[in-house]
Amino acid sequence: MxxxxxxxxxxxxxxxxxxxxxxxxxxxxxxxGKFRKVLEPGWHFMLPGGxxxxxxxxxxxxxxxxxxxxxxxxxxxxxxxxxILLWQITDIKKIKLEVQDAEDALTDxxxxxxxxxxxxxxWDEIRKPDFPRKLKPEIQKQAREWGIRVRxxxxxxCTAAKHIRLIQDTPDGGxx
Numbered sequence: 001m002x003x004x005x006x007x008x009x010x011x012x013x014x015x016x017x018x019x020x021x022x023x024x025x026x027x028x029x030x031x032x033g034k035f036r037k038v039l040e041p042g043w044h045f046m047l048p049g050g051x052x053x054x055x056x057x058x059x060x061x062x063x064x065x066x067x068x069x070x071x072x073x074x075x076x077x078x079x080x081x082x083x084i085l086l087w088q089i090t091d092i093k094k095i096k097l098e099v100q101d102a103e104d105a106l107t108d109x110x111x112x113x114x115x116x117x118x119x120x121x122x123w124d125e126i127r128k129p130d131f132p133r134k135l136k137p138e139i140q141k142q143a144r145e146w147g148i149r150v151r152x153x154x155x156x157x158c159t160a161a162k163h164i165r166l167i168q169d170t171p172d173g174g175x176x
Contacts, residue, residue, distance in 0.1 A: 015048045019056075026092040027056035038093055055096040061088040061151060064103060066111050069118075070161065077123040078161040083132070084154050085110055085139070091147030099146045106148060110139045123160055131155075 020043050021027055027039040029046070030053045039054060046052040066083040073079050087106060089095050095102050117135055118126060125131065132153045140150045 017046055017048045019044050019046050019054050021056060024058055024060045025056050026059050026089070027054045028093055028096045029054055035093065035097060057089055057092060057095065059089045059092065061086055063087075064106060064110075065156075066107055066114070069111060069115060071115050071118040073118055073123050073126060074120055075122040079118050079123065079126060079158065080161045081114075081118075081158040082156040083110070083114055084156055085150055086152040086154075087143065088149050088151060089147060090144075090149045094145075094147030102146055102148060105146060106143055106150075109142045110135075110150075110153070113138055113142075127158060 019027075019039070021039055021041045023041045025041060029036040029039055029044065031047065032051055036052070039056070044054070046054065064085045064087055066085065069079075069081050069083070071079050071081070085106065089102075099105055114135060121131070132155050136150060136153045139153060143150045
């Protein structure tokens with residue numbers, strides 16, 4: 001019975017001739033495999049039968065947690081940090097047609113750039129409050145190519161990690 005209901009839904013979907021985008025969405029319309037137009041919020045006519053497809057995304061600002069990074073600074077300090085980006089889609093055509101996975105691309109690019117900057121600065125420079133703001137222009141430059149605006153870069157935490165040496169017994173009863 002469930003398979004029959006799925007069949008009916010797909011049959012109805014095949015002949016649907018409209019799409020409605022919410023106020024926080026934008027999209028692109030693709031007809032017969034080619035870009036046709038950008039879709040703004042509202043009602044849009046679509047050719048049924050699979051001729052038209054819509055790729056839609058939420059365009060409200062969003063945060064992206066870049067995860068934990070352990071990097072050695074220029075002066076040899078082990079720095080542990082977590083960074084957050086506030087970002088927003090600005091060009092739906094680019095993000096839907098030119099980037100495979102925008103969030104992954106942004107995460108990888110920003111994390112890589114932050115690593116480079118930590119490695120090229122001393123701990124005293126890194127821990128200054130304006131250091132994350134210095135990162136934004138370069139991260140923004142890359143993101144703009146994908147139709148993304150980076151509004152803010154901030155560190156949730158940034159600490160010099162302490163090195164702990166573990167002493168364990170060896171099979172012969174001595175210490176390593």
